Amino acid sequence: MDSDRLSTMLSALADPTRRGILAQLAQGDAMVGELAAPYDMSLAAVSKHLKVLQSAGLISRGREAQWRPCHLEAEPLADVWSWLSDYRRFWDRSLDRLGAYLETLRRPTPKRPAADLPSKPTQPREKP
Amino acid sequence: MTTTTTLDADSTEEAVIVLTRTYDAPRLLVWEALTNPRHVGNWYGGEGFTSPVCEMDVRPDGLWHHVMRGPNGMEFTVDSVFLEVVKPDRLVWTAANRGERPQGGPPTAVTTVTLTDLGDKTLWTMEARFDSLADRDLSVRMGFGHMVSQGAERLAALLQSL
Numbered sequence: 001m002d003s004d005r006l007s008t009m010l011s012a013l014a015d016p017t018r019r020g021i022l023a024q025l026a027q028g029d030a031m032v033g034e035l036a037a038p039y040d041m042s043l044a045a046v047s048k049h050l051k052v053l054q055s056a057g058l059i060s061r062g063r064e065a066q067w068r069p070c071h072l073e074a075e076p077l078a079d080v081w082s083w084l085s086d087y088r089r090f091w092d093r094s095l096d097r098l099g100a101y102l103e104t105l106r107r108p109t110p111k112r113p114a115a116d117l118p119s120k121p122t123q124p125r126e127k128p
Numbered sequence: 129m130t131t132t133t134t135l136d137a138d139s140t141e142e143a144v145i146v147l148t149r150t151y152d153a154p155r156l157l158v159w160e161a162l163t164n165p166r167h168v169g170n171w172y173g174g175e176g177f178t179s180p181v182c183e184m185d186v187r188p189d190g191l192w193h194h195v196m197r198g199p200n201g202m203e204f205t206v207d208s209v210f211l212e213v214v215k216p217d218r219l220v221w222t223a224a225n226r227g228e229r230p231q232g233g234p235p236t237a238v239t240t241v242t243l244t245d246l247g248d249k250t251l252w253t254m255e256a257r258f259d260s261l262a263d264r265d266l267s268v269r270m271g272f273g274h275m276v277s278q279g280a281e282r283l284a285a286l287l288q289s290l
Binding site for chain 2: 084087088090091092093094095096097098099100101102103105106
């Protein structure tokens with residue numbers, strides 16, 4: 001998934017009303033009126049939210065003008081979720097290890113002196 | 129689409145993901161561990177990961193070229209560019225190409241690390257934002273810090289119910 005598409009989806013999901021709409025749609029397809037019911041807003045306002053969700057690929061709508069139930073597109077949502085989880089997992093893991101590594105820098109033991117730790121990659125430029 | 133590499137410091141924008149840690153180390157040491165490639169290679173990626181290559185040119189517009197090797201031996205490259213370098217307070221970087229996320233590597237975002245001096249401890253605050261990757265109008269006011277920290281269960285439940 002490319003960054004722009006992901007960003008569009010994240011932005012679409014940023015609004016609590018839109019997340020609420022998605023949660024409703026998780027129970028099954030619904031018409032605009034049904035989706036609007038829990039909110040104190042006009043059908044037009046809800047339609048606007050639906051348009052954002054639709055262009056982000058998070059929902060699809062029926063073709064017939066009169067009956068256009070909204071349908072949740074699960075796959076992109078799962079993509080977003082997995083992206084967020086991956087990000088968190090990667091950095092949680094890294095930051096935990098940083099904590100352990102800082103310990104070795106602060107209190108070097110004869111067994112694991114910081115200077116002997118592996119990986120001494122090239123440095124194109126010394127830190128100022 | 130915004131493609132500028134400068135970070136618009138609009139503090140009204142909410143972070144997407146926030147990760148915090150309190151380290152039992154003085155701030156300068158944490159800064160050193162974050163910005164000296166000799167150190168970064170020792171923790172980046174976490175347990176089980178090694179860093180065959182870590183090159184950092186720590187200044188605005190400087191590049192961070194990183195090759196990680198995962199537990200299964202697979203290597204992937206993460207190329208980033210520093211946007212802001214304020215020693216020892218703040219380091220900001222984003223993906224160098226702003227393109228596809230590297231396979232297995234961290235997803236791309238604008239990442240800001242802020243180090244707060246707590247005496248002999250240091251508070252690490254890391255925020256991932258998307259404001260320079262997406263259309264400004266769409267990306268402002270993203271509620272994701274909230275969503276991830278408090279709404280995660282809800283979204284997870286939602287996904288499970290599909």
